[in-house]
Amino acid sequence: MPAGAEPARDAPRAVVVGGGATGCGVARDLVLRGFAVTLVEAGELGAGTSGRFHGMLQSGARYAVSDTPYAAECMRERTVVAGLVPHAVEPMGGLFVGLDEDPPDYAERFAAGCRAAAIPCEELDPGRLMQAEPALTRRIRRAFAVPDATINPWWLLHALAEDVRRLGGAVLTRHRVEAVERAGGRVAAVRVEGAGGALRLAADLVVNAAGGWCGRVAALAGQQVTLDLTKGSILVLADRPVGRIVNRCRPPDSHDIVVPSGRVCLFGTTSEHVDDPDAATVRPAEVQALLEGAAPLIPAIRRMPLLRAWAGVRPLVKPPGWPPGRPVPRRHAVIDHGPLGLAGFLTVCGGSLSTHRFMAEEAGDRACAVLGWDAPCRTATTPLEGAPRRHWHPSGSAPPGALCPCEGVAAAAIEGAVAAGHASLDALRRHVRIGLGACQGTLCAARAADRLAGAVPPGPLAGDLARFGAERRKGMAYVAWGERARQFLLAGHVRTRVLGLGAAETP
Amino acid sequence: MSLDVLVAGGELEALVAALRLAEGGARVRVLAPGAGGLPHLAGGLGVLGPEELGTAALAADPFALIAGLDPAHPLARVGAPAARAALAWFVGHLAAAGAPWASSRTNTPLLTMTGRAVPVLARPATMAPPPGPGDGPLAIALFAGFDDLAGRLLASALRAGGHDAHAVAVAVPGFEGNAAACAAALDGDAAAGALAERLRAALPAGIRTVLMPAVLGVDRHADVVARLEAVLGARVLEVPTLPPGAPGLRLWRTLVRSLEAKGAAVQTDAGPLRADLSGTRCDGLRDGAGALHRADAFMLATGGVMAGGLEVDSHGRIAEPVLDVAVVQTDPLTQAGAEAVSAALERAGASADERFRPTGAAGTLANVAATGALLPGATPTAERSAEGIAVATAVAAADALLDQAL
Numbered sequence: 001m002p003a004g005a006e007p008a009r010d011a012p013r014a015v016v017v018g019g020g021a022t023g024c025g026v027a028r029d030l031v032l033r034g035f036a037v038t039l040v041e042a043g044e045l046g047a048g049t050s051g052r053f054h055g056m057l058q059s060g061a062r063y064a065v066s067d068t069p070y071a072a073e074c075m076r077e078r079t080v081v082a083g084l085v086p087h088a089v090e091p092m093g094g095l096f097v098g099l100d101e102d103p104p105d106y107a108e109r110f111a112a113g114c115r116a117a118a119i120p121c122e123e124l125d126p127g128r129l130m131q132a133e134p135a136l137t138r139r140i141r142r143a144f145a146v147p148d149a150t151i152n153p154w155w156l157l158h159a160l161a162e163d164v165r166r167l168g169g170a171v172l173t174r175h176r177v178e179a180v181e182r183a184g185g186r187v188a189a190v191r192v193e194g195a196g197g198a199l200r201l202a203a204d205l206v207v208n209a210a211g212g213w214c215g216r217v218a219a220l221a222g223q224q225v226t227l228d229l230t231k232g233s234i235l236v237l238a239d240r241p242v243g244r245i246v247n248r249c250r251p252p253d254s255h256d257i258v259v260p261s262g263r264v265c266l267f268g269t270t271s272e273h274v275d276d277p278d279a280a281t282v283r284p285a286e287v288q289a290l291l292e293g294a295a296p297l298i299p300a301i302r303r304m305p306l307l308r309a310w311a312g313v314r315p316l317v318k319p320p321g322w323p324p325g326r327p328v329p330r331r332h333a334v335i336d337h338g339p340l341g342l343a344g345f346l347t348v349c350g351g352s353l354s355t356h357r358f359m360a361e362e363a364g365d366r367a368c369a370v371l372g373w374d375a376p377c378r379t380a381t382t383p384l385e386g387a388p389r390r391h392w393h394p395s396g397s398a399p400p401g402a403l404c405p406c407e408g409v410a411a412a413a414i415e416g417a418v419a420a421g422h423a424s425l426d427a428l429r430r431h432v433r434i435g436l437g438a439c440q441g442t443l444c445a446a447r448a449a450d451r452l453a454g455a456v457p458p459g460p461l462a463g464d465l466a467r468f469g470a471e472r473r474k475g476m477a478y479v480a481w482g483e484r485a486r487q488f489l490l491a492g493h494v495r496t497r498v499l500g501l502g503a504a505e506t507p
Numbered sequence: 508m509s510l511d512v513l514v515a516g517g518e519l520e521a522l523v524a525a526l527r528l529a530e531g532g533a534r535v536r537v538l539a540p541g542a543g544g545l546p547h548l549a550g551g552l553g554v555l556g557p558e559e560l561g562t563a564a565l566a567a568d569p570f571a572l573i574a575g576l577d578p579a580h581p582l583a584r585v586g587a588p589a590a591r592a593a594l595a596w597f598v599g600h601l602a603a604a605g606a607p608w609a610s611s612r613t614n615t616p617l618l619t620m621t622g623r624a625v626p627v628l629a630r631p632a633t634m635a636p637p638p639g640p641g642d643g644p645l646a647i648a649l650f651a652g653f654d655d656l657a658g659r660l661l662a663s664a665l666r667a668g669g670h671d672a673h674a675v676a677v678a679v680p681g682f683e684g685n686a687a688a689c690a691a692a693l694d695g696d697a698a699a700g701a702l703a704e705r706l707r708a709a710l711p712a713g714i715r716t717v718l719m720p721a722v723l724g725v726d727r728h729a730d731v732v733a734r735l736e737a738v739l740g741a742r743v744l745e746v747p748t749l750p751p752g753a754p755g756l757r758l759w760r761t762l763v764r765s766l767e768a769k770g771a772a773v774q775t776d777a778g779p780l781r782a783d784l785s786g787t788r789c790d791g792l793r794d795g796a797g798a799l800h801r802a803d804a805f806m807l808a809t810g811g812v813m814a815g816g817l818e819v820d821s822h823g824r825i826a827e828p829v830l831d832v833a834v835v836q837t838d839p840l841t842q843a844g845a846e847a848v849s850a851a852l853e854r855a856g857a858s859a860d861e862r863f864r865p866t867g868a869a870g871t872l873a874n875v876a877a878t879g880a881l882l883p884g885a886t887p888t889a890e891r892s893a894e895g896i897a898v899a900t901a902v903a904a905a906d907a908l909l910d911q912a913l
Contacts (some may be wrong), residue, residue: 039772115798284841291821302821403654411654443655443749446620447816462621470845477848480839481819489813490547490750492849492888497549497746500623503889504846 007036007168012371014205015040015190017177017217020050021353022154022332024160025208025360025379030207032382033364033375037169038201040192042176045157048211050353052280052312054234054259054266055153056245057081057089058354061096061121061146062252064113065106068359070331074119077355078149080380081156084357087182087388088155092260094131097140098249099296106250107142114146122147135241137299148245150261153353154430159387175199180206180345187344189219193251196453205367206319208347212315217402218347225347228316228328229277232269233286235479238305238438240265248297249255255293257384262305262394262433263407263496267294278312287478305484307440308475317350332359333432334366344370404444405449405484406437423455425468440472442491448498463507467496470506509534512911513800515792515829516808516816517543520879520897522762523597524806527905528825533912535771538792538800540815543775544687545759546751547813550634550721551617551627553887554594554606554895555582559859561650565616565626569895582892585899593902594895598629600851601835606729606761607632620746622656623663625891631754633723633732633745636669638716644671645716646741648706652676655686655749656720673714689722690753699724699731703738714741721745725756780809782830786869789830804874804908807832807865808901811880812852825855830875832857834867835883849888856883862911863904878904 012035016027019041028037041047060074082089098107114121124143130136160222161171175194182188190201208225210217218225240260248256259266270286287309294301317333332351338344348363361377394408403411413432420431425445428434434448434499435441451463456464473491495501510533514525529535548843555569555576564745570587577583582590598610608629616624638645645665649658658674663674676687679702693699710717710783717735723745724731735743749756763773778795781804791801809829819825823840836855842848856877857865863876878900880893887893 275538284843287840343885401652401654403616419609445655446657446660446749450659453659453663455659458622458660458667461660462623462664465621473845473849477842477845479750480848480852481821481823485812485819485839486815488845489811489849489852489888491548492845493549493813494749496888496891497553497625497893498749498752499621500619500625501621503849 008034011036012204012205012373013202014038015201015203016207016209017190018048018208018210018213019043019045019157019161019171019173020209020211021157021356022211022348022351022359024157024164025356026207026209026348026363027164027171028160029360029364029377029379030367031164031167031169032378033368034270035205037164039161039164039169039171040175040177040190041173044173044427045161046215048277049312049314050153050157051430052310053153053314053353054257054268055150055206055261056259056354057149057151058083058352059094059119059146059148060117061094061110061114061119061148062247062468064117064119065109066252067330068113068116071113071119073331073358074352074354075117075119077358078147081151081354082149082358084384085151085156085159085387086391088152088159088392089149090392090394091147092244094146094245094247096123096144096146096247096249097129097136097297098142099137099139100141102250104250107144110144110249119146126236128501133242135298135300136246137297142249150245150259151353159384162386163384177217177220182221182342185341185343187342204344204371206345207363207367208345209349209363211349213490214347214349215313221337221342221345223340223342223345224333225349227349228318229274230314230316231272231274231280231311232314233282233290233309234266234268234310235287235290235294235309236307236475237265237267238307239263241304246297255290256297258297263437268299269432271423274313277309277313277315280313282309282311282478284478303482305438305482306479307438307484308472309478310475315349330364334359334362336366336370346370394481403447404434404437406439407433407443409434409444411451414448418451418455423452424447425452425464426459433470435472439487440476440491441468442487442494445469445472462501465499466501466505467507470500470504510909511803512806512908513538513792513802514806514808516810516879517541517775518808518814518879518897519545519548519894520810520901521806521808521900522759522766524808524878524905525766525900526600526762527902528806528909529766529769529771531905531909534910535766536800536802537766537771537773538777538780538794539773539775540777540780540795540809541775542772543759544751545755546687548752548755548758548894549625550745550747550752550754551625551630552594552894552898553626553891554590554614554628556614556626556891565624566613567626568613569628576830577884581882581885581896582898585903589903590895593899594628596902597898600765601761604761604765606757618746621662622661628895631745631757633743634721634747635744638665638670641668642670643715644673644711644713645718646673646675646710646714648701648717648719649674649676650682650689650720650722651676651688653684653720653722653907656746658720661718661746670870673711675706675709675711677702677709679705685751686720686722686748686753687751687756690725690756693722693731694726694727699734706735707738710739710741716742716744718744718746720748722753724747725753728757728759780829783830784830784867787867787871787873789872789875792829804876804912806904807857807875807877807906808879809879809881811856814880816881817855819852827857827881830865830867830872832867832872832877834858846889853886853888854884857881858883862907876904876908
């Protein structure tokens with residue numbers, strides 16, 4: 001155990017609810033301040049929004065005009081996070097391109113906003129940019145380069161969780177919060193249920209960091225948190241038709257962002273209000289809307305192979321008395337429920353993965369104030385031990401004998417991940433990217449299942465194969481045209497005729 | 508003078524239709540847009556097996572199930588007696604061609620790499636149902652460098668089912684790439700001999716059955732299997748691999764040899780085909796290089812969406828690219844859920860009259876028949892009916908074309 005990391009005998013006991021970027025960030029923040037921390041996550045780390053967003057590590061330029069202070073916060077945090085987990089970050093850079101139809105004065109306001117937010121921003125020659133990025137429209141009139149990046153969220157979350165464990169904290173995945181016990185107006189314990197049975201976690205502090213599920217967790221404690229949930233649907237393009245993240249140089253809107261990710265590329269997003277964080281499914285009409293929205297930026301979009309579509313939910317906190325119709329602030333909120341009747345209960349929600357560390361810092365500051373615990377935030381300056389120090393770059397070509405030629409995943413990488421405990425096809429998808437490429441797991445899922453056979457009993461493994469295939473096919477079905485319709489049907493054929501699984505089987 | 512027929516397509520229905528036409532006395536050529544080789548044939552002839560894969564379904568009489576189908580389903584169009592006769596003719600042909608398949612009057616379960624079974628009416632002689640409770644110890648051969656059979660998954664599934672199953676890893680010289688490539692390598696004497704010797708050295712004592720990936724040769728498949736069985740002193744069985752599979756390549760070679768023996772030519776890699784039409788008659792098909800292939804009659808056996816015989820655009824419109832015949836469809840892209848999208852894509856097809864003649868812009872095409880997965884109304888993924896539809900409709904459409912010409 002590193003020096004100073006052992007929780008003191010009188011250390012406050014904290015339970016953090018939620019294993020996304022917010023919860024993992026809060027857990028690390030508190031454990032570094034000397035709290036005795038237990039993180040509780042109902043699914044796997046990143047099972048919610050942190051594993052279902054466009055994967056950007058924002059420079060903040062997108063908000064340079066609409067919310068300059070938030071943009072500055074993004075830029076500051078982007079730099080900190082890239083320093084903490086360089087292995088999870090691909091610093092490819094971002095473009096803001098103004099087309100004929102975009103507001104002509106926005107470009108100047110954008111440049112000024114970036115200056116005010118301390119975001120490095122360089123104007124580019126549109127002609128040379130269009131030469132360098134042939135998939136983009138020929139109608140670019142203004143172009144700016146900013147330090148946008150992408151991040152592999154699962155690698156970030158696992159690095160954070162590993163650090164929490166290393167520093168003496170506990171991380172309980174697949175544990176669902178059943179109740180928050182109170183005693184005399186204070187939190188007393190959290191009762192959770194996992195595969196191994198029920199646990200009672202005594203707590204001086206409970207941090208509700210459950211993202212889109214914050215309202216439900218607060219309700220278990222008899223508290224109210226009003227969220228604004230927005231579903232965004234995203235198209236996945238084969239290959240990387242653009243080399244950098246591309247934004248429209250206009251006020252942030254739907255259908256205006258292209259994000260290379262691994263060996264594929266995302267286009268998004270739609271924006272629809274939803275009430276249920278679990279109800280994030282794509283409507284077919286959204287796919288057509290995304291195609292229409294993409295056409296001004298990527299004219300050949302309908303002729304490009306699209307691998308799938310998927311949806312995620314962005315949770316923002318609606319401040320009390322917020323006027324209806326007005327956009328809810330992007331910036332996070334830390335709610336101290338002490339004045340609302342439950343001392344020792346905090347909710348932190350909103351913001352983004354890019355700003356998760358600062359969200360955790362503010363939550364940690366408040367926790368210390370509430371409990372009278374004197375310890376400064378150390379997350380920005382304490383390196384994540386064990387995190388490789390080089391930036392992530394997807395490899396250009398598949399290694400010989402790759403089990404997943406689409407994403408260039410070698411057998412050894414899969415075997416290593418299985419040995420490290422990633423004992424499901426979904427875990428392998430997150431950690432080594434099987435199933436994310438052109439075949440969407442049609443071939444590599446069975447190959448990976450072969451490597452899992454020693455680690456998982458056969459019944460569950462066949463079920464895992466069925467479930468994984470069903471989830472891949474669900475996303476492929478939205479974009480089943482052209483060559484991709486053939487691949488989609490081939491995936492079904494392999495499923496029912498080669499693997500002997502039921503067509504609709506999802507255990 | 509015999510009828511001159513050009514068969515367009517490289518899937519199973521194209522070869523079966525060509526064979527039936529040639530047997531019926533027609534002069535036949537096959538023009539396959541792609542490389543051929545039946546890469547998607549998993550390992551057996553699936554005719555019809557209901558979605559719920561219980562024991563009863565795996566043993567069902569597929570022809571009895573035809574009565575429960577929508578009348579527009581291709582198997583229902585053909586009818587149970589004609590479908591049964593067509594499959595029997597086809598299986599009989601394989602035996603006569605020296606590549607016998609095991610068949611029965613009802614479905615039998617075919618073992619897959621997950622340990623689960625799929626219902627088939629006929630299967631290559633080396634493929635089998637899952638082992639029964641009385642079967643002795645068995646081994647699953649894992650070939651180093653070959654990843655398209657999850658042998659460890661199969662071994663653990665069989666062990667969980669109470670079998671004494673051993674996974675045995677061997678390195679095979681020259682093994683690289685997919686199943687079709689590995690099978691071709693095993694046609695070589697040295698590779699097959701080395702495999703047999705290494706397996707014999709690695710097998711635990713008392714093994715009576717060895718399950719292997721279905722890569723045991725292509726042209727010399729029977730020799731490879733006989734040699735392995737002799738050296739190992741055990742029964743050798745094959746389990747279907749991921750595509751492109753060797754059983755399809757073997758079947759392709761068998762059928763092409765049969766066709767060539769009847770004087771029929773098979774041309775692969777012809778590229779995208781386009782028809783020259785005069786009103787309701789097809790004059791010829793242009794290949795990818797623009798050459799015109801004339802004939803008296805044409806069999807359109809280019810397959811459905813999966814084979815590229817039908818094309819879908821991003822608005823969900825489905826078209827038939829060779830003759831631009833009328834297509835019946837629902838919009839696949841507005842369906843809810845992958846199964847509904849899949850079913851809409853598979854059910855789409857070229858509408859055809861009772862003689863299997865599709866509809867062109869000027870009306871029913873007089874000298875064209877459509878067959879196989881190009882016909883509308885089936886969902887072969889869920890039904891496990893792909894090969895049954897291919898064979899039954901190819902025979903029926905070929906017979907209709909021959910009848911018409913008489």
